[in-house]
Amino acid sequence: MSVNVSNTRFFALIPCAGNGSRAGTTGPKQYEPIAGRPMVMHTLAAFAAVKRIARTLVVVAQGDGFFTRNFAPVTAAACGGETRAISVVNGLHELRKVGADGRDWVLVHDAARCLITPQLIDGLIDACQEDDVGGLLAQKLVDTLKTERGGRVAETLSREDKWLAQTPQMFRIGRLIEAMEQAGDSVTDEASAMEALGQRPLLVPGGPQNFKVTYPDDFALAEAVLKGRQR
Numbered sequence: 550m551s552v553n554v555s556n557t558r559f560f561a562l563i564p565c566a567g568n569g570s571r572a573g574t575t576g577p578k579q580y581e582p583i584a585g586r587p588m589v590m591h592t593l594a595a596f597a598a599v600k601r602i603a604r605t606l607v608v609v610a611q612g613d614g615f616f617t618r619n620f621a622p623v624t625a626a627a628c629g630g631e632t633r634a635i636s637v638v639n640g641l642h643e644l645r646k647v648g649a650d651g652r653d654w655v656l657v658h659d660a661a662r663c664l665i666t667p668q669l670i671d672g673l674i675d676a677c678q679e680d681d682v683g684g685l686l687a688q689k690l691v692d693t694l695k696t697e698r699g700g701r702v703a704e705t706l707s708r709e710d711k712w713l714a715q716t717p718q719m720f721r722i723g724r725l726i727e728a729m730e731q732a733g734d735s736v737t738d739e740a741s742a743m744e745a746l747g748q749r750p751l752l753v754p755g756g757p758q759n760f761k762v763t764y765p766d767d768f769a770l771a772e773a774v775l776k777g778r779q780r
């Protein structure tokens with residue numbers, strides 16, 4: 550059964566309060582320069598280009614002065630928590646405080662996925678806006694999948710039904726708050742919180758370029774892609 554989409558709005562929530570401990574940077578990785586500007590500014594530029602997004606809220610760590618200094622055209626809330634899940638829940642409550650309705654949609658997207666494009670965001674909205682549950686960008690597994698025991702292969706699994714979860718992940722704000730609060734502080738994405746409520750989010754093909762900058766080598770790759778797009 551599809552839902553009435555006429556009055557619902559779309560919000561974006563960008564968790565940006567991590568330390569980037571795997572990235573090997575001196576400060577939080579999301580502010581490292583990539584292709585001429587801080588990583589998170591590429592992420593925000595993609596969302597700014599999607600006109601049907603009513604408002605973008607960036608969740609930063611307490612004491613983070615980046616958005617004050619940079620006067621970025623976004624709302625920043627210093628309500629980041631110990632884990633990504635806590636940052637997201639706090640951000641969702643902040644969205645409700647600034648006027649979002651529980652039935653409005655939210656697209657939660659990692660600041661660290663700075664190669665997201667307006668086309669991918671629009672594609673996710675188009676695919677999910679009439680769905681009862683919502684969904685996420687994801688990438689079908691291309692490699693052969695092994696499990697490991699003691700440094701050796703334990704088993705080769707079928708890759709036919711395996712996808713890598715990406716962001717944005719798009720759900721109704723009210724239901725997502727309920728799901729995230731029940732799932733707890735260590736859940737690693739929004740879809741798994743919804744799954745724990747018995748929901749089956751839509752898998753919407755993203756792309757290999759929408760990777761999360763996580764390890765030191767990822768910065769050069771992200772820079773090459775962004776510079777390629779600027780040409």
Ligand SMILES: Nc1ccn([C@@H]2O[C@H](COP(=O)(O)OP(=O)(O)OP(=O)(O)O)[C@@H](O)[C@H]2O)c(=O)n1
Pocket residue numbers: 563564565566567568569570571572579608629630631632633634636637659660661662761762763
């Ligand atoms: N407590 C946290 C942890 C993460 N994030 C954000 O969630 C996104 C995905 O997290 P990840 O890439 O794992 O970032 P970090 O937690 O910063 O990295 P690491 O695990 O290497 O420390 C990032 O945009 C990050 O800033 C957040 O808002 N609050």
Ligand SMILES: C[C@](O)(CO)[C@H](O)COP(=O)(O)O
Pocket residue numbers: 633659713714715716737738739761
């Ligand atoms: C949400 C996410 O980017 C989907 O792949 C991922 O789960 C974030 O996890 P991390 O452990 O914070 O890197």
